[in-house]
Amino acid sequence: MTHTRLKKEILSYSESILNEVISIRRHLHQYPEISFKEYNTSKYIQEQLKKIKVPFKQIANTGIIATIGNPSKKKCIAIRADIDALPIQEKNNCDYASKNTGIMHACGHDVHTAAALGTIMVLKRIENQFNGCVKILFQPGEEVLPGGATLMIKEKALQNPKVSCILAQHVFPDLEAGKLGFREGPYMASTDEIYISIKGKGGHAAMPQRANNPIPVAAQLISEITKEYPLERMIKEEIILSFGKVIANGATNVIPEQAEIAGTMRTLNQNKREKLYT
Template sequence: MLALIPQIQRLAAQYAADTVAVRRHLHAHPELSFEETNTAAFVTEELKKLGLQPQAIANTGVVALIEGQPGGPTIALRADMDALPILEANDVPYKSTNPGVMHACGHDVHTASLLGAARILNELKGEFKGSIKLMFQPGEERLPGGASLMIKEGILENPAVSNVLGQHVFPHLPAGKIGVRAGRYMASTDELYLTVRGKGGHGAMPEMNLDPVLVAAHIIVAAQQIVSRRSSPKIPSVLSFGKVIANGATNVIPNEVYIEGTFRTLNEEWRDEAHQHLRRLCEGLADSMGAVCELEIRRGYPYLENEPQLTARVKAAAQEYLGPENVVELDQWMAAEDFAYFSQAAPACFYRLGTRHEDGRFASSVHTPTFDIDEQALATGPGLMAWLAIKELQG
């Protein structure tokens, strides 16, 4: 089995320039969530070149199957394809040609890597038993998340998937390294929308009004005790309010205040309980001050669980392929990912692909206008993903 590693590495190096070209094409032609029509068509044509039979799923998603020798399980590999509503600030030849839309989260890297892995796996399909399901997913960046739609349409069935692997760029690690973490890794995410209604009027006559700004301020401060005093210290939780609109003036108290925020945690039971606490607090505190608070909670992705035994195998296989010094342990991260839906439906492992240059270049965070990668990462991603899939199939 280990004898396959040099062969995979040779193929990854052989196809590296093509993988970079694919990534640059995708980066230059980004499309927003659930609008990935051209991206899906491009992926479909690339898969057909390999002799595969890709099919559409979840409207702008693509799925294809590489069948090895009969008698083995089916492993799923996932890449997301959508971009973000960000105006790119990079001055590079492959800069976005779609102003205001950018691959600022590395989904172009993920898609190019999976296409590269497909090329390697298709060439080596005589070397393994079982099948590899290639999942090119739309809409990771927008609720309800393309993963949930693909699951509803049966992507984990026919044939049934034994486990799911996914990778994501990580600018905190240099290219050539990956990061893994077993167990609870990423948080659930819920969007909070609050409207606090009172009675506006002249700022010089507060006694004639019912100030929703003051009520909103009390709610924002008091809500933090849900995390600090209602939650177990053993359960990571984050409650943040990032948008507050009180559209009055220096001498005008508005009629209402609009607030947006997010709640994240790593425990589904506490998540539900926190929603109840938050609703009671917002409505009750507003009522006690003579105002009204309407709270809408838009339930987002669940927390992401990396199945411990699978993750241990992924870590060991990655050490074989990259060397132990290039595989690091990750901390928990309170960002969210809709790969979590796959992790709730099947044994899954979501690992991070280093994309920073050793000299510090390409260190901009994801979701920023200057995000880019050291393309040496594309010499690592496809081959590693191919090796992990083959290793899992062989058991």
């Protein structure tokens, strides 16, 4: 088959399965699961793979590797999709909104997984048209550290046959539907998690002189870091320091003993990453 005919075949078949892929995505969106607990998600993906008649194996507990083509050939590339969701309560009012309280596919992993399954449908149809094989990696635990990618690599997901490159995508709502975005050079940043514990002395709020309140310290720390790394500087230096969680379990009349801060640090350059550590 010529490249022109093959392209037409791919486009035609992709259009014919579009509604099925949308249905898969909406099912995944309705039943999200948090990192490393994607048991039903993994089971659903496996059911779809059996339906398409594509061989697969489980890895890293809830992860999956599907293979299309001839693994005995030296040429092998991989396609990767993450499958976990976030601990967020969905507030959207649509017929496929999350049915799992406090969990939502807010980062688009339902789309990534559905797109990977759609790609498998297409590749299976043209399996005899390429020389080599394609591994499709369904990665668990992308939202936490150490992530599922680390576990899959340790379990030799990229070996036998050895993967020469990996292709992945990420949803980007700001981009017009039907368009793809590309950028030369690094794009997705490294991710480090930040955890800070501030220990004080608890007490009654009516007698603050007898306590050592950790909450003002936590607030000042976040304020000082924000002053040191304002948005303009972060954009210029291609770094991110963001805090999304502050917990101090006191009450209106109780000063807590401890305050917990959690956030994320992201960089596109290892030297900058190491500098931020110091």
